[in-house]
Amino acid sequence: MTAPHAPRATTRDQDAPALSVAVVAALPQTAPPLVEALGTLGHRVPVVVGYRRPVDWPGHVLGEHDLPPGVDLAVPSRADAVTAILRAYAVDVAVSYGYPRKLPAAAVSAPRLGTINCHPSDLPSYRGPNPVGWAVRNGERSIGVTWHRMDAELDTGSVLARTTIPLSDGLWSFTGVNTRVLEAASAMLPQVLRRLVSGDPGEPQPRREGSWAGFFTEDYATVDWSAKATDIHTQVRAWNIAGHHSRVQGPVAVIDGTRWRLRRTTLDRPPAGTGRRITCGTGDLWVLAADALD
Structure with missing residues (x-):
């Protein structure tokens, strides 16, 4: 690498x-x-x-x-x-x-x-x-x-x-x-x-309310195909950018009875013969890359 x-x-x-x-x-x-x-x-x-x-x-x-x-x-x-x-x-x-x-x-x-x-x-x-x-x-x-x-x-x-x-x-x-x-x-x-x-102490962080960005948990790990295609696409991208997490694996989706960890999706129709189209609750999503878990 x-x-x-x-x-x-x-x-x-x-x-x-x-x-x-x-x-x-x-x-x-x-x-x-x-x-x-x-x-x-x-x-x-x-x-x-x-x-x-x-x-x-x-x-x-x-x-x-x-x-x-x-x-x-x-x-x-x-x-x-x-x-x-x-x-x-x-x-x-x-x-x-x-x-x-x-x-x-x-x-x-x-x-x-x-x-x-x-x-x-x-x-x-x-x-x-x-x-x-x-x-x-x-x-x-x-x-x-x-x-x-x-x-x-x-x-x-x-x-x-x-x-x-x-x-x-x-x-x-x-x-x-x-x-x-x-x-x-x-x-x-x-x-x-x-x-x-120079010994500059820096500026204290702003007083506005902060937020905590912990590891994703089980509540965000499973793909619900009845959800909006845009939301599922975001879920897949968020998990892949977050990287490896030893305690929870995601995003996991069931396709034709098999569990997959989704790696890449698109909201735009890819070239013919590329990806698997899934009809979601709102809109279509194409799965471009995934790892079988079963």
């Missing part, structure tokens, strides 16, 4: 010192581009803190072969071990991106300048592990990208930079969304690191 490249045009602010930065990221789609972006800015990444592969994980997790020479990979067995790793490498700052485990407060404060996190939402909206999945489910046409200081809670720290990117209908996978989020996040890194070095 080839990781997306971070933008190369950005260079380090010559007035900002070179930093020693730990990257805290679990996937080959996320850690290598961040290492590259930080190196392009003139900073050094001595270590990437990865994540132990779950037994039921279907894809590739970050391995040492994904990282450039001179960058160590540490795979802690427990969350509290992250603290010891960051202290051992004595980094100036830790940069977290999509890490599937909540970091303890001691780990967050271990680097000299603290720990920052990139979250793909306009915080405080869609805090939690599944922000883009919920944005798709709710019909959002754009998503936020927010760099914030990490604190003892989840996605609540003060904001250092934010932007908005379109959430186009053509995005159907975590990797597709992640590529665009990383591009936006990398472009903001110089500003974010400059604020850290």
